[in-house]
Amino acid sequence: MAIKGAITVDTEKCKGCGVCIPTCPTDTIALSKEVNSKGYNYLYMANPENCTGCTNCATVCPDAVITVYRVKI
Amino acid sequence: MEINDIIKPENKVYGKSPVLKDAVMHYCPGCSHGTVHKIIAEVIEEMDIQDKTIGISPVGCSVFAYNYLEIDWQQAAHGRAPALATATKRLMPDKYVFTYQGDGDLASIGTAEIMHACNRGENIVVIFINNAIYGMTGGQMAPTTLLGQVTATTPYGRDAKLNGFPLKITELIAQLEGTCYVTRQSVQNPAAVRKTKRAIRKAFENSMMDKGTSFIEVVSTCNSGWKLSPVAANTWMEENMFPFYPLGDIKDR
Numbered sequence: 001m002a003i004k005g006a007i008t009v010d011t012e013k014c015k016g017c018g019v020c021i022p023t024c025p026t027d028t029i030a031l032s033k034e035v036n037s038k039g040y041n042y043l044y045m046a047n048p049e050n051c052t053g054c055t056n057c058a059t060v061c062p063d064a065v066i067t068v069y070r071v072k073i
Numbered sequence: 074m075e076i077n078d079i080i081k082p083e084n085k086v087y088g089k090s091p092v093l094k095d096a097v098m099h100y101c102p103g104c105s106h107g108t109v110h111k112i113i114a115e116v117i118e119e120m121d122i123q124d125k126t127i128g129i130s131p132v133g134c135s136v137f138a139y140n141y142l143e144i145d146w147q148q149a150a151h152g153r154a155p156a157l158a159t160a161t162k163r164l165m166p167d168k169y170v171f172t173y174q175g176d177g178d179l180a181s182i183g184t185a186e187i188m189h190a191c192n193r194g195e196n197i198v199v200i201f202i203n204n205a206i207y208g209m210t211g212g213q214m215a216p217t218t219l220l221g222q223v224t225a226t227t228p229y230g231r232d233a234k235l236n237g238f239p240l241k242i243t244e245l246i247a248q249l250e251g252t253c254y255v256t257r258q259s260v261q262n263p264a265a266v267r268k269t270k271r272a273i274r275k276a277f278e279n280s281m282m283d284k285g286t287s288f289i290e291v292v293s294t295c296n297s298g299w300k301l302s303p304v305a306a307n308t309w310m311e312e313n314m315f316p317f318y319p320l321g322d323i324k325d326r
């Protein structure tokens with residue numbers, strides 16, 4: 001049984017601090033080259049196929065901008 | 074499988090707690106305050122005590138904590154949160170009362186209040202954010218600043234002869250008879266966040282069991298004050314703060 005995950009990011013509230021990125025075990029997430037209206041490089045899934053929905057990124061997010069989804073297939 | 078097939082309400086495993094308001098926090102990017110606010114919100118949600126919790130916000134960066142958690146709040150004069158919490162808990166013993174204080178608030182101007190509240194064994198929870206610096210006012214030396222640490226007021230590093238020694242207030246408080254649970258935690262990685270969350274939950278439960286004061290120090294980062302990036306600040310904390318402020322339970326009874 002495989003597990004697939006995905007995250008959504010509230011890009012307007014993301015401050016691009018990047019503390020989530022070292023916690024990702026599958027190298028899924030990165031900071032975008034685009035910026036939000038406050039000028040922060042927000043988080044996005046650079047490699048969405050890698051995500052396992054482990055919730056590490058959302059657990060350490062200081063601004064609670066990450067929502068995690070997970071399915072078993 | 075397409076991403077849109079995964080992102081559905083029934084597949085959601087983690088998201089923002091409804092106890093946390095939608096307001097954007099004023100904290101700097103990567104500030105530990107946000108993470109601690111979030112886990113307090115999650116504990117309140119899990120224990121289903123949103124209408125029975127009263128927070129006391131301090132003076133410092135977290136003075137606006139009342140803007141971020143959907144519970145009842147009071148805001149205390151600088152360092153006086155434990156005094157206000159004492160009154161609140163004594164008048165309303167059926168409420169969960171906690172103070173949220175930084176190191177400038179708790180370990181400097183509020184030392185008398187915290188010592189005596191803990192010594193009286195008030196049934197409150199104290200959440201103490203120790204980032205070894207005065208964050209709000211621009212990164213001056215705090216009592217908890219490490220020896221050799223560069224701040225705005227110790228530009229050549231903290232010197233024990235001139236500036237005194239860093240204050241391990243959590244160890245001092247652990248000696249007081251009134252405290253039942255004294256612990257030091259951190260929030261720089263998922264494991265640490267989960268441990269801190271368990272500690273906060275235990276502290277809230279203690280406050281209803283008439284056991285005394287529960288005191289949780291969270292060793293935190295102030296990346297703006299330390300002049301580091303958020304990720305570098307986490308590493309700096311692990312390398313420099315943890316040897317002097319070791320994590321773990323100091324007292325549990």
